[in-house]
Amino acid sequence: MMAKKLSERKLAVLGAGKLGGILLRAYLKQGLFAAKHVAATVSHGEKAAALGKALGVAVTTDNRKAVQGAEIVLLCVKPQVVGEVLKEIRPKLGPKTLVISVAASVPTSYMEKRLGGKIPVVRAMPNTCSTVDCGMTGICRGSHATAEDLETARAMFDAVGRTVVVDEKHMDAVTGLSASGPAFAYIILESLAEAGVKVGLPRDVATLLAAQTMKGAASVVLETGEHPAQLKDAVTTPAGCTIDGIMELEEGKLRVTLIKAVVKATHRAGELLFEK
Numbered sequence: 001m002m003a004k005k006l007s008e009r010k011l012a013v014l015g016a017g018k019l020g021g022i023l024l025r026a027y028l029k030q031g032l033f034a035a036k037h038v039a040a041t042v043s044h045g046e047k048a049a050a051l052g053k054a055l056g057v058a059v060t061t062d063n064r065k066a067v068q069g070a071e072i073v074l075l076c077v078k079p080q081v082v083g084e085v086l087k088e089i090r091p092k093l094g095p096k097t098l099v100i101s102v103a104a105s106v107p108t109s110y111m112e113k114r115l116g117g118k119i120p121v122v123r124a125m126p127n128t129c130s131t132v133d134c135g136m137t138g139i140c141r142g143s144h145a146t147a148e149d150l151e152t153a154r155a156m157f158d159a160v161g162r163t164v165v166v167d168e169k170h171m172d173a174v175t176g177l178s179a180s181g182p183a184f185a186y187i188i189l190e191s192l193a194e195a196g197v198k199v200g201l202p203r204d205v206a207t208l209l210a211a212q213t214m215k216g217a218a219s220v221v222l223e224t225g226e227h228p229a230q231l232k233d234a235v236t237t238p239a240g241c242t243i244d245g246i247m248e249l250e251e252g253k254l255r256v257t258l259i260k261a262v263v264k265a266t267h268r269a270g271e272l273l274f275e276k
């Protein structure tokens with residue numbers, strides 16, 4: 001059980017851009033956190049003003065002010081900015097302030113070094129499907145984070161989808177698969193819709209058929225736990241149409257192409273921190 005309800009805890013979201021904004025919006029909409037206990041930052045003053053007005057929370061460009069009294073700091077800035085932001089906020093953090101970072105490529109040890117002391121750190125890798133509460137997030141804890149800290153982080157990502165706890169060595173793989181994954185899925189979906197247009201369907205109908213089919217197939221895998229290959233076999237009538245389509249996919253090397261895409265994205269995920 002969590003010691004204190006999230007809605008009673010003070011949250012600071014630093015770098016409320018695309019991903020930070022998605023999470024913050026969801027928390028406020030669901031009442032997971034109370035607006036009066038939330039502060040957020042971005043780097044441009046005019047964006048801060050617009051976001052503050054839209055969300056009804058305090059949004060500034062002042063990270064130090066935002067973390068004052070915060071019990072949870074959700075760090076959503078780009079990987080290259082994490083170091084300087086941590087150094088900046090460090091003097092204002094309490095010894096037990098939980099720091100949760102969604103930055104790709106940034107290890108918990110890197111953050112712990114810059115924070116000093118025994119500040120608990122959780123590293124998370126969500127995806128943008130969190131925007132419709134259908135996100136997928138991998139989380140792992142640093143050396144000072146407790147099981148309760150991990151549960152707090154889990155609750156914050158469960159609120160926008162599913163969460164899986166992984167060893168930190170797998171975080172780049174999570175980045176390459178489920179964080180980059182929506183982009184890969186959109187390309188597949190767009191191609192299926194294009195195919196529908198090619199065989200004569202109106203584009204809006206083709207897009208609906210493609211999207212609902214992908215959503216349906218994913219839901220069957222999640223709900224039945226059956227192996228995708230077995231489910232594929234059930235669609236594939238001997239000498240029917242599906243097997244002809246599958247032959248085209250095999251010839252076009254769809255499988256190996258997708259595998260290579262995730263492998264590349266995973267490798268790239270390990271590099272981001274070291275770039276300026």
Ligand SMILES: NC(=O)c1ccc[n+]([C@@H]2O[C@H](COP(=O)([O-])OP(=O)(O)OC[C@H]3O[C@@H](n4cnc5c(N)ncnc54)[C@H](OP(=O)(O)O)[C@@H]3O)[C@@H](O)[C@H]2O)c1
Nearest residue numbers: 015016017018019042043044076077078079102103104126
């Ligand atoms: N997008 C994804 O699918 C995804 C998925 C998983 C993880 N992530 C991670 O999420 C993080 C953010 O990605 P994003 O796509 O949301 O990027 P983004 O939209 O560019 O958001 C970054 C935000 O950080 C703000 N910022 C920059 N410097 C700052 C500073 N010194 N102090 C406070 N705020 C600062 C920016 O402010 P301005 O808006 O004023 O420039 C912007 O709002 C990255 O580390 C990324 O690895 C992203």
